[in-house]
Amino acid sequence: MENLINIFVRSVFIDNMIFAYFLGMCSYLAVSKTVKTSTGLGVAVVFVMLVTVPVNYLMNKYLLLPGALSWLDPSFASLDLSFLSFIMFIAVIASIVQLVEMIVEKYSPSLYNALGIFLPLIAVNCAILGGSLFMQEREYETLAEATVFGFGSGFGWFLAIVSIAAIREKLKYSDIPKPLRGLGIAFILTGLMGIAFMTFMGIKL
Amino acid sequence: MSEIKEKESWFSAKNLKLLTEPINSKNPITVLVLGICSALAVTVKMKPAFVMAISVMIVTAFSNLIISLLRNTIPNRIRIIVQLVVIAALVILVDELLKAYVYDVSKQLSVFVGLIITNCILMGRLEAFALGNKPWPSFVDGIGNGLGYGLILLVISFFRELLGSGTIWGYRVISESFYVNNGGFYENNGMMILPPMALILVGIIIWIQRSRNRKLIEE
Numbered sequence: 001m002e003n004l005i006n007i008f009v010r011s012v013f014i015d016n017m018i019f020a021y022f023l024g025m026c027s028y029l030a031v032s033k034t035v036k037t038s039t040g041l042g043v044a045v046v047f048v049m050l051v052t053v054p055v056n057y058l059m060n061k062y063l064l065l066p067g068a069l070s071w072l073d074p075s076f077a078s079l080d081l082s083f084l085s086f087i088m089f090i091a092v093i094a095s096i097v098q099l100v101e102m103i104v105e106k107y108s109p110s111l112y113n114a115l116g117i118f119l120p121l122i123a124v125n126c127a128i129l130g131g132s133l134f135m136q137e138r139e140y141e142t143l144a145e146a147t148v149f150g151f152g153s154g155f156g157w158f159l160a161i162v163s164i165a166a167i168r169e170k171l172k173y174s175d176i177p178k179p180l181r182g183l184g185i186a187f188i189l190t191g192l193m194g195i196a197f198m199t200f201m202g203i204k205l
Numbered sequence: 206m207s208e209i210k211e212k213e214s215w216f217s218a219k220n221l222k223l224l225t226e227p228i229n230s231k232n233p234i235t236v237l238v239l240g241i242c243s244a245l246a247v248t249v250k251m252k253p254a255f256v257m258a259i260s261v262m263i264v265t266a267f268s269n270l271i272i273s274l275l276r277n278t279i280p281n282r283i284r285i286i287v288q289l290v291v292i293a294a295l296v297i298l299v300d301e302l303l304k305a306y307v308y309d310v311s312k313q314l315s316v317f318v319g320l321i322i323t324n325c326i327l328m329g330r331l332e333a334f335a336l337g338n339k340p341w342p343s344f345v346d347g348i349g350n351g352l353g354y355g356l357i358l359l360v361i362s363f364f365r366e367l368l369g370s371g372t373i374w375g376y377r378v379i380s381e382s383f384y385v386n387n388g389g390f391y392e393n394n395g396m397m398i399l400p401p402m403a404l405i406l407v408g409i410i411i412w413i414q415r416s417r418n419r420k421l422i423e424e
Contacts, residue, residue, distance in 0.1 A: 019401065020400050021246055022245040022403070025241040025242045025245075026239060026240070026241060029241070030238065083297060083300075085319075086297055086300070086322055087297065090289055090323075091289075094289060123285070124289075124325065126242035127242075128323075129322060129323045130316060130320055130323075133320065134316055177412070178415075178422050179411075179419075180408070180415070181422065181423050182423035183235075183238060183411055186408075187405070187411065188408035190401075191401040191402065191408065194399075194400055198399065
């Protein structure tokens with residue numbers, strides 16, 4: 001249990017997808033103009049992360065790792081399919097995003113309309129693929145650890161996009177040098193927030 | 206009609222423009238805001254940044270070329286999947302090549318080579334250019350965008366490596382005797398190594414670029 005809490009805190013604050021690895025920056029910068037839309041996208045990202053990381057964990061464990069196929073037949077034990085992991089992970093992500101889109105459309109049309117174009121765009125959000133690749137690189141041992149890691153990374157992304165959107169809403173009233181307006185100041189603010197998040201670095205539970 | 210249409214030369218003014226525009230006024234990073242995701246994390250040192258820039262350039266150029274060759278046969282509904290498959294296949298090739306020839310750099314780049322798949326520059330160029338243009342201009346466009354991306358990467362990594370560790374491309378440029386623990390006055394700026402400084406540097410590059418080119422200012 002302690003281990004799981006540790007992974008969660010690490011993935012939300014210390015290894016934050018945006019501030020430490022710059023993943024998902026494109027949609028982060030494009031969508032963070034108002035708090036409302038960014039909350040919608042943030043929730044969708046949390047959900048997709050929560051589903052795709054564990055599914056990719058199972059894929060990795062039972063299909064891709066060296067010797068992973070031995071559950072099928074002992075003679076497959078020498079196979080190593082790990083070079084296929086990129087294509088496998090992206091296929092899983094694309095199909096789960098499609099599935100989520102269909103389910104949301106059927107059961108909650110109002111949420112579907114609110115999210116609009118952002119839902120399909122999640123498939124090419126690098127934070128999602130990054131989550132699965134970090135899961136593979138860090139070699140989490142159980143399914144629970146991978147799930148908690150996926151949820152934590154998604155939550156960290158959500159936190160980041162909602163807080164920058166709140167700041168950008170207030171920025172309309174401030175006097176910024178003209179060439180720095182919009183994109184420039186958004187980058188610098190993200191950097192400053194990143195510095196703030198770095199204060200969590202020493203924490204270990 | 207098509208027979209009498211004059212054949213365009215390979216390096217016509219129009220094609221050269223495709224090559225040079227992404228370097229300044231249509232830069233994928235500072236103007237179009239594409240591909241920042243995997244760009245900044247690899248800029249602590251110049252060498253990995255250079256390898257990353259070359260890899261992205263290869264993938265943009267060849268995915269543009271392949272999609273442009275296939276553009277009339279891909280059904281519109283499944284084009285995103287087709288694009289992802291082409292990109293993923295190219296990225297796997299690049300990743301295996303890096304592992305074979307520059308293993309240490311490939312370790313430093315870690316997951317970021319894989320993340321070229323979801324690099325927005327690729328999707329953006331395929332959707333906006335390769336689906337509607339002939340193979341050769343698409344190939345040139347891919348090279349141009351790779352160059353624009355690589356240039357920003359090299360500028361950022363130059364400053365981060367120089368100020369953060371006093372070296373350029375791994376060679377020491379600030380003499381050891383200047384450092385505090387050798388009796389000098391200088392100390393490396395550890396801030397530059399940390400991730401947030403990359404974002405702030407991009408912000409500053411955008412500031413400089415926009416004050417030189419007023420057309421890019423947002424209202």
